[in-house]
Amino acid sequence: QKEVEQNSGPLSVPEGAIASLNCTYSDRGSQSFFWYRQYSGKSPELIMFIYSNGDKEDGRFTAQLNKASQYVSLLIRDSQPSDSATYLCAVRGSSASKIIFGSGTRLSIRP
């Protein structure tokens, strides 16, 4: 079992709709969860992080964490073509030092 799993996509969403990205993790002791966006040929950039169960909202982005289900998601409201990118879920496990990345979900927003 992979430590951090994501559906590779591509996920195609019409402009203006809500894009929902999902991620599961295997280390039940994980404490910190991150969503990064990566454009082709570029380095990842941090979008959001979440530590506690529940929802965390920042602008058009909402991160949701359910530690019991070992599940974290990212919702993007009012999707824009510029949101088209690969979204990486990352988890800092119970060892507290390294962060493990999922394989990423490729999101495509169609006009």
Added chain:
Amino acid sequence: GAVVSQHPSRVICKSGTSVKIECRSLDFQATTMFWYRQFPKKSLMLMATSNEGSKATYEQGVEKDKFLINHASLTLSTLTVTSAHPEDSSFYICSARDSSTELFFGEGSRLTVL
């Protein structure tokens, strides 16, 4: 957010030569930096954790004699790919953590070995 600078952004070298990539934290001190490798359309693979003033911790399967990491100061870590071969061609990305738990990435270095 914190700024991490990586240099060079692109490098092309001949097979058998060594290449050094620098990673600097510009506005914070980073006791720990991380080196990742990414193949096309794949996720980031952690290669090693670089600790200031001590030896790097390498992930399983990563050759420490091939990928030399030096973390000489609180703002600089270097990755040297020794005796590079075409299969070492990849996107190498460093990252660093400031006083928070957030991880900030450098711009990445695309290595092409001919």
